[in-house]
Amino acid sequence: MKQRTLLCVVAHPDDETFGAGTTLIHAASLGIKTVTLCATRGEAGEIMERSGATPETLPAVREAEYRTAGRIMGVSESLLMGYRDSGMAGTPENDDPNAFIRQSREKVIADILDVMERVRPDVLLTGDTGGGYGHPDHIFATECATAAFQQIHAERDQRGWVPSKHYFYVFPQRLMRKFWESVVVAEPDSGMAAVDPSVLGVPDETVTLTMDMSVHEVQANQAFAAHISQDSPYDRMPADVTLEFLRNTSYTRVYPPESKPGDEAWLFDGI
Ligand SMILES: [Zn+2]
Numbered sequence: 001m002k003q004r005t006l007l008c009v010v011a012h013p014d015d016e017t018f019g020a021g022t023t024l025i026h027a028a029s030l031g032i033k034t035v036t037l038c039a040t041r042g043e044a045g046e047i048m049e050r051s052g053a054t055p056e057t058l059p060a061v062r063e064a065e066y067r068t069a070g071r072i073m074g075v076s077e078s079l080l081m082g083y084r085d086s087g088m089a090g091t092p093e094n095d096d097p098n099a100f101i102r103q104s105r106e107k108v109i110a111d112i113l114d115v116m117e118r119v120r121p122d123v124l125l126t127g128d129t130g131g132g133y134g135h136p137d138h139i140f141a142t143e144c145a146t147a148a149f150q151q152i153h154a155e156r157d158q159r160g161w162v163p164s165k166h167y168f169y170v171f172p173q174r175l176m177r178k179f180w181e182s183v184v185v186a187e188p189d190s191g192m193a194a195v196d197p198s199v200l201g202v203p204d205e206t207v208t209l210t211m212d213m214s215v216h217e218v219q220a221n222q223a224f225a226a227h228i229s230q231d232s233p234y235d236r237m238p239a240d241v242t243l244e245f246l247r248n249t250s251y252t253r254v255y256p257p258e259s260k261p262g263d264e265a266w267l268f269d270g271i
Contacts, residue, residue: 004268005033007121007163009112009145011100011137012042012085013066014227018234020125020169021073021223022213022249023267028074029216032268035077035119037112038066039100039141042230044087051229061229069226072219077119081111086137094136101136105144112148121163122271124149128168128202128252142168149255164271166255167209175245176201182238192236206252208259211266213249220246 006027010016016024016036024034041059053061063080070078083100087093094101100108116124126145131138149166156162180197183190213220221242224234234242251267253259264270 002120003031003033004271005035005119005121006123006125006267007116007119008034008036008125009039009141010036010127011039011135011141012045013038013040013062014042014045014069014230014232015127015138016066016075017069017073017223017227018232019127021069022216022220022246023125023169023251024073024075025216025219025223026211026213027267028076030268033076033119034074035079035115035121036066036070036075037079037081037115039081039108039137040083040085041066041080042085044085044091044093045229046231048229048231053229058229062227065227065229069223072223072226079115081108083108086140089134089136101140105147108140108144109148109151112145113151116148116152116163117159120161122165123267124163124166125267126166126168128170130202134199146254153255165253165267167267168252168254170207170250170252171201171245172204172207172248172250173198173201174204175241175248175250178241178244179233179237182241183236186236186238202252207250208253208261209251209264209267210261211249211251212247214243214246217243217246 008020027034042062043059047053067078084098086099086101126142127138153162177197183192224232
């Protein structure tokens, strides 16, 4: 029997860790093969001084961080598509011809299809369509991965296989508000404190599955810390709030549709 496989498609090195880290760790702990596919090297990201990285070295530094975090999380293959980070909406990086969001949808979908055809995942995991906080690369990565998943289903007869399920990893508004409140208290002048908390996260009622991943706390914190060049949201999160996030790791099942809380206990149920 083929080893069960999870494919996680993201935009930047660290999305797979900060967004899907505990899921990857949990899957690997169950003997499931995990593969991550990242669109860019995150070259438009910030640089934390502690990393010693420069704008020139950042792509290589972030690629190394991505691979280190992958090893900590037990990821079998940490793959890159090799596009350029498009930066936040409205920044000059958006205009670079190699920017991820400037690539043709067909080309990116073809890249994802190549990987899917080779690793034949049972489950596809991506961010949600809101991009977490509206990052255009996050949204584009999710749209292209969703289209690739749908294309395989449309071609199931020729291909002879289909991925069984697609989930978004999500952060429910209730938890994001707690995080925001803790930042407002600790860093009242920070950019995060200025954000309207109602735009953070997804409506709680869209969550179809919640899992307690707190057993993976130590390993998850090691993976978070591997992204040395990046300002981890978990760095400024009080330990009790981090624990609450781990205890309420949340998903929205995209395919098969019409899932509701209590239907299933884990992404691979029924596979
Ligand atoms: Zn990102």
